[in-house]
Amino acid sequence: MWATVDAVDLRTQPRAELVARAEQALGARLMSERGVCKRRSLGLPTDRDTWVRLSVAPAEAAAERCGLEATAALPRQVRHPWWYQGTCWRDGDLLVRVEETELVTEPVICSGGVVTTEPELGxxxxxxxxxxxxxxxxxxxxxxxxxxxxxxxxxxxxxxxxxxxxxxxxxxxxxxxxxxxxxxxxxxxxxxxxxxxxxxxxxxxxxxxxxxxxxxxxxxxxxxxxxxxxxxxxxxxxxxxxxxxxxxxxxxxxxxxxxxxxxxxxxxxxxxxxxxxxxxx
Incomplete structure (x- = not known):
């Protein structure tokens, strides 16, 4: 699909094929209309109230950057989203990861840009x-x-x-x-x-x-x-x-x-x- 990782920009490129393959792999419907898209990753809620992250990275980096399954070793006190399942496939010299985690419904403190006023945090x-x-x-x-x-x-x-x-x-x-x-x-x-x-x-x-x-x-x-x-x-x-x-x-x-x-x-x-x-x- 892509020649190099520098050619990847999920914000502007078609994503239907990627989403369809992820749905098939996970057995869930991804709600594309509520997705959060970055250049090389895409986050979407599912029809079973979970969250799915799709990411594209160089395959050569796989040894240094394994998937979110590593968070399964973390204790609950760390307050991370619980990891459920994941899969990956190779696309030329790139690795596509699809990972399903707990859906966190609490809003982020800053959705983008720089914080210039102090948020109300107890x-x-x-x-x-x-x-x-x-x-x-x-x-x-x-x-x-x-x-x-x-x-x-x-x-x-x-x-x-x-x-x-x-x-x-x-x-x-x-x-x-x-x-x-x-x-x-x-x-x-x-x-x-x-x-x-x-x-x-x-x-x-x-x-x-x-x-x-x-x-x-x-x-x-x-x-x-x-x-x-x-x-x-x-x-x-x-x-x-x-x-x-x-x-x-x-x-x-x-x-x-x-x-x-x-x-x-x-x-x-x-x-x-x-x-x-x-x-x-």
Whole structure:
């Protein structure tokens, strides 16, 4: 169907054949009119009140990015959608995955763009998020997190940070299991659930808190709340590296991409560089 993964854009390309094959494989009708479509993935509810995610990725990445069946090993405290079944097939050099999970009906906190005002989240919501990420961090696994579809390694941390801040020593001392994409578009309220688990795995300590924090910087009170709630991780040296990595990615992407995050990210990064250079590696 597609020559390369770069040619895939499910937002503009016909999807009927893909949906029909998924329906046949799962034995369910997919409700296309209520689908959420991204460039290389498509999410749809079914006629049996479940959720199906279709995704397209390079077949060569299968060893690094297995399917959502890996979430079956996670405890309920992690607040992830329950995984039911899945299948996949090869299309040339690409791998198409179809996975059926629990349908989460709670709305996401932000459906897109940057959060610029503080959402109304009670203390109980924050406590549930902390409990979920704490439970996740101790799950035994050798799986490596793949934020933005690429494995997070020491080399990636170093190259990303030192491309912007070459004077910073970037050795990561602590690795824990992370969701790897904890942002406001993947969190629900008023009930706290965490969505989109395809990237979870080992990452530097504080990775999830740093991701949420950097995506909150356009709402200063919210960013401060994240800092307070996850202080133990974010105040560690590895946690500060995780924050600086998140900042460096946005700085490298440019102001047009960062939007209202651009100025606060640069200011926060300068403070992190100073703090890291004062600490012992």
């Amino acid at each position: 203390q109980g919501w924050w406590q549930h998020l902390v409990e979920a990420l704490t439970a996740l961090s101790t799950v035994p696994t050798s799986r490596v997190a793949t934020p933005h579809t690429r494995p997070i390694t020491q080399q990636r941390v170093t190259s990303t940070i030192q491309a912007v801040f070459p004077e910073v020593e970037t050795t990561v001392a602590e690795w824990t299991v992370a969701h790897a994409d904890v942002s406001w578009v993947n969190l629900t309220a008023p009930g706290c659930r965490i969505l989109d688990w395809e990237d979870f795995g080992l990452a530097p300590r504080g990775w999830d808190a740093a991701t949420l924090w950097v995506n909150s910087l356009a709402a200063p009170a919210l960013a401060e709340q994240v800092q307070q709630v996850f202080a133990a991780d974010l105040e560690s040296r590895t946690g500060q590296l995780s924050q600086l990595h998140a900042c460096a990615e946005l700085i490298t992407a440019g102001e047009d991409y960062a939007g209202p995050l651009a100025a606060p990210v640069r200011n926060a990064a300068d403070g992190l560089v100073t703090a890291l250079n004062r600490r012992e590696p």
